[in-house]
Amino acid sequence: MRPIQKSKKLADVCYDIRGPVLEKARQMEEEGHKIIKLNIGNLAAFGFDAPDEIVQDMIRNMGNASGYTDSKGLFAPRKSVMHYTQQKKIEGVTIDDIYLGNGASELIVMSVNALLNTGDEVLVPSPDYPLWTAAVSLSGGTPVHYVCDEQQGWQPDIADIKKKITPNTKAIVVINPNNPTGALYSVEVLKEIIELARQHQLIILADEIYDKVLYDGNTHTSLASLADDVLFITFNGLSKNYRSCGYRAGWMVVSGEKKHARDYIEGLNMLASMRLCANAPGQFAIQTALGGYQSINDLVGPQGRLTKQRDLAHQLLTDIPGVSCVKPKSALYMFPRLDPEIYPIKDDQEFAYELLAEEKVLIVQGTGFNCPTPDHFRVVFLPNTDDLTESMGRIAHFLEGYRRR
Numbered sequence: 001m002r003p004i005q006k007s008k009k010l011a012d013v014c015y016d017i018r019g020p021v022l023e024k025a026r027q028m029e030e031e032g033h034k035i036i037k038l039n040i041g042n043l044a045a046f047g048f049d050a051p052d053e054i055v056q057d058m059i060r061n062m063g064n065a066s067g068y069t070d071s072k073g074l075f076a077p078r079k080s081v082m083h084y085t086q087q088k089k090i091e092g093v094t095i096d097d098i099y100l101g102n103g104a105s106e107l108i109v110m111s112v113n114a115l116l117n118t119g120d121e122v123l124v125p126s127p128d129y130p131l132w133t134a135a136v137s138l139s140g141g142t143p144v145h146y147v148c149d150e151q152q153g154w155q156p157d158i159a160d161i162k163k164k165i166t167p168n169t170k171a172i173v174v175i176n177p178n179n180p181t182g183a184l185y186s187v188e189v190l191k192e193i194i195e196l197a198r199q200h201q202l203i204i205l206a207d208e209i210y211d212k213v214l215y216d217g218n219t220h221t222s223l224a225s226l227a228d229d230v231l232f233i234t235f236n237g238l239s240k241n242y243r244s245c246g247y248r249a250g251w252m253v254v255s256g257e258k259k260h261a262r263d264y265i266e267g268l269n270m271l272a273s274m275r276l277c278a279n280a281p282g283q284f285a286i287q288t289a290l291g292g293y294q295s296i297n298d299l300v301g302p303q304g305r306l307t308k309q310r311d312l313a314h315q316l317l318t319d320i321p322g323v324s325c326v327k328p329k330s331a332l333y334m335f336p337r338l339d340p341e342i343y344p345i346k347d348d349q350e351f352a353y354e355l356l357a358e359e360k361v362l363i364v365q366g367t368g369f370n371c372p373t374p375d376h377f378r379v380v381f382l383p384n385t386d387d388l389t390e391s392m393g394r395i396a397h398f399l400e401g402y403r404r405r
């Protein structure tokens with residue numbers, strides 16, 4: 001029989017957060033090992049429950065949610081997203097500009113699929129949340145990575161972005177607050193990105209899914225609130241701000257210079273129609289979440305569980321010789337650097353395998369986030385303080401052995 005092969009479209013598509021190292025961890029669990037998983041920002045798995053009012057609302061609405069909805073989504077939750085855009089000072093958004101999806105992920109893939117032809121380039125941050133690179137590749141486009149500068153708290157390097165714009169560049173992806181670095185971008189940097197988009201007629205794809213997971217009293221500015229003469233697509237959802245990843249409730253908002261984007265918007269509408277609609281129970285939850293008590297603020301306040309765990313994990317990691325880490329201002333992750341003089345890692349996936357085998361701790365290697373050098377890794381700081389202390393202790397022990405090699 002002829003071998004059945006995957007599509008060539010997948011040749012450059014990669015999603016290492018759920019990649020081969022996780023597969024190895026699964027096998028080890030089947031053999032009876034207990035693994036500490038620092039690999040995925042899945043809040044529920046660490047006891048961060050969804051707000052009860054959202055859960056109750058889902059249960060109450062289940063009976064009304066068995067039919068298809070409008071392709072873009074139900075009116076009431078889209079209206080609540082519209083109010084949210086007003087709170088974030090994004091101007092001129094109508095109900096028609098709002099699309100609900102099965103998480104932001106579905107809409108991210110849709111937004112690039114509707115846009116790209118073979119050879120079109122999209123500027124994507126490095127490091128990035130790898131769905132972006134994968135989605136651009138899958139759509140036939142070419143991801144071109146721009147540098148986020150660790151020395152500058154992982155802010156995007158504007159000069160590098162400028163250098164990488166070509167006549168084929170269609171869009172720029174901005175992940176703010178950032179996964180995996182925890183950076184929160186300054187308004188100055190955001191304005192500089194907008195200026196480049198304006199000059200080169202780029203669409204701005206703004207992934208703002210962590211916009212309420214902010215520490216130390218920081219506030220978030222939506223890119224789309226800073227201009228109306230550039231086309232913005234802003235992505236958000238319930239997964240992180242409302243600890244509801246499993247409900248698969250996300251949205252995307254088209255704003256700014258819409259007049260010249262009619263054809264693209266037609267493409268978005270076509271793809272939204274083709275997948276019929278987002279899951280209806282998840283749609284109902286959006287309205288309740290956005291209008292309800294914002295309990296995320298309790299978790300990220302000075303005494304909040306997430307703040308305490310961030311502080312502890314950062315302290316424990318940076319106490320290890322040769323490990324440095326920009327302290328996250330936002331989101332759920334740390335992206336530490338291993339000094340290559342002390343840890344001469346050639347293959348960071350191999351490094352992750354070894355850590356897993358020796359210490360039963362699962363991390364994601366930095367190259368999985370399109371980091372160009374094998375000297376970073378990502379951890380979540382979601383486990384409770386006892387488990388964090390245990391896991392950071394195991395990482396420290398592993399690195400001690402690595403130094404003696």
Ligand code: PLP
Pocket residue numbers: 041102103104105106129175178179207209236237238239245248249250
């Ligand atoms: N964007 C970023 C930056 C993320 O970190 C994630 C999930 O981790 C997503 C998008 C996907 O979110 P959703 O659960 O809404 O699909």
